[in-house]
Amino acid sequence: MIKKIVLSTLLFITISACKQTKEIEKNTTTDTTFQFAKNISIQETETSITIKSSGNTVTFDKKELPIQTVMVETASAITYLDDLNALNTLKGVSDADFVYNPKIALGIANKTILNIGNNNELFSEVILKNKPQLIIASSNPVLAKFHQQLEQNGIKILYLDEYKEQNPLGQVEYLKIFGKLFGKNDVATKHVETVKNRYDSIKNIIQTQGKGTVSTLANTMYGDVWYAPTKDLLQAKLIEDAKGNYIFNDKSGENSLSLTFEEVYKKGKAATHWINVTNFDNLQQMKASYPNYAWFDAFKSGNVYAYSNRMNAKGANDYFEKGIIRPDFILNDLGKIFYPNLFPKHELYFYKQLK
Structure with missing residues (x-):
């Protein structure tokens, strides 16, 4: 009798343990x-x-x-x-x-x-x-x-x-x-991996073969303020991966810098390239909006680029749509802008040079 009770108890414990194990497996995160x-x-x-x-x-x-x-x-x-x-x-x-x-x-x-x-x-x-x-x-x-x-x-x-x-x-x-x-899920995982591999490949070409002789100024005045990214922000990360030697790469923080024209000019007068200017179709428009833009060396040499190559009549910009999932396209554009000899066959996708 005692033996039967023991066996029954063991059987109950085993069944309970199995149920608990299955429940744990079900709820495992x-x-x-x-x-x-x-x-x-x-x-x-x-x-x-x-x-x-x-x-x-x-x-x-x-x-x-x-x-x-x-x-x-x-x-x-x-x-x-x-x-x-x-x-x-x-x-x-x-x-x-x-x-x-x-x-x-x-x-x-x-x-x-x-x-x-x-x-x-x-x-x-x-x-x-x-x-x-x-x-x-x-x-x-x-x-x-x-x-x-x-x-x-x-x-x-x-x-x-x-x-x-x-x-x-x-x-x-x-x-x-x-x-x-x-x-x-499978399509998403494959796309992420494809973009990552292509991004890394482009970055490797630039980092190993780019001479690092460029320096980069970004954005333009908004009212009386020149908003510029710190080294921690996405825009600066792209410039860094493209070996663009961003002029404010010594500034950190999760918020953009709020600068005067004079502060930017002091740091960026001799920058070789100027990217991410907005709402301008050409250099003449840019100068008309703020004559002092013409003081920068990058303006004088014509190395000024806007990311408005894919913009529709209403002002919607594909840089902020497709650019989100194709940063490899953006990096390829920047590589072409900074080191054109490294990407002789690449045609700018998001960017255009202002004439």
């Missing part, structure tokens, strides 16, 4: 590794995916995936979807007129994509009437009250601020999020 992106994380169990980004957390039951309907507030989200051939899930866009991708204008015209708002407001009635599974937004405080209302009505919002990443390859890695959510 695995993290998606991001090599370069610092502002996001993905945790995954057998039944769910949790994304932490921009101080917010959103969890998806895997039974909800892949996402079938989505609305977006950022052009970058459109870029990620398009790269994964998932634009068929896109049902609404904010600020559609400022999107470069021509597929969006076509969708708006055909009414397969709805206009859901702008930087100042969201059309909540339109969104709630069509009730997408997901809205992809940036952490814009102006729209916080709209987001709160939508979440209270059961709509999930994923906040993505890829522009805060300090490494251009970090922005590319956001594709992994879209891959997880839209059933394109």
